[in-house]
Amino acid sequence: METLDIVIEDDRWTALDLEDHAAQAVRATLVHLNIDPEISEVTLLACDDTRIAVLNGDFRAKPTPTNVLSWPAEERAAAQSGGIPQAPEAGLDGLLELGDIALSFETCQAEAEAAARPFADHVTHLIIHGTLHLLGYDHVDDADATLMERLEVEILGNLGLDDPYM
Template identity: 70%
Template sequence: MDDLSVVIEDPRWDALALETLAETALRATLTHLALDPDRCEVTLLACDDARIAVLNGDFRAKPTPTNVLSWPAEERAADAPGDNPQALKPGLDGLYELGDIAISFDTCEREAQAAGKPVTDHVTHLVVHGVLHLLGYDHETDADAALMEGLEVKILGKMGLNDPYRN
């Protein structure tokens, strides 16, 4: 499958079988939204806190570690808060280039431990979250957050994972 390219900069990701986990999360997200995963392209950078802090500083002016960052290939934001994002537009080759995601091992592991959940479950959630950002979903307003988080809960539920927003 060539819909997901994974670049692993931190070898600790290998123990989580990240490529398989991310492929499963990507496919579940796209399928839930009635998109053909074989026609969508995403690149995932699996890094550590030091690298993601640089990226966060460069792109968001927040030079601190974070769990996940997303760079959509094109702006797809909804016209109004709580609305669905704009539809995807295929490239000349008929494929949909969604964009890039970076995820930090250190922050993911720390957050999973603090929440008392398996790291793989948390990483799966963050990949789903990152893919939704690539598709134009966000959580800037309460209405947008409700839409995005509702999708995450449904997608993760179909994957057999618990609601990440419930304590």
């Protein structure tokens, strides 16, 4: 991957080897969608519930913790429900600036425990989920959700990880 910047605000993330999991998840997502990971840029913020609640309030008017947030560099949503979003195009510098993702430690950990899934697997899933959002995928309606979940399951399967929706 060209650039994966990781900002760790909560030291609990260091026990996970987040850099390896994030690089693997982002790369697998991009490769699956035929996007060159070698020219792609993504920033990941590894924070806690307090920080993500502020971000969620500021950007979505929902001042509560959530597992993952994403901010695409460009709007790429599909023209119609269930459609494929526009592929990113490289800028003048030849790079694909995809955007930013934030993850909250406490929420991710609680969800993994509630689902009886390994924490690392859940985090990998959420990074794939966030990367898909950066690429214009969403789950606003049933058709979009079906497409996005199918892609998540395929990408996780390529990594040898179980379907989180089963």
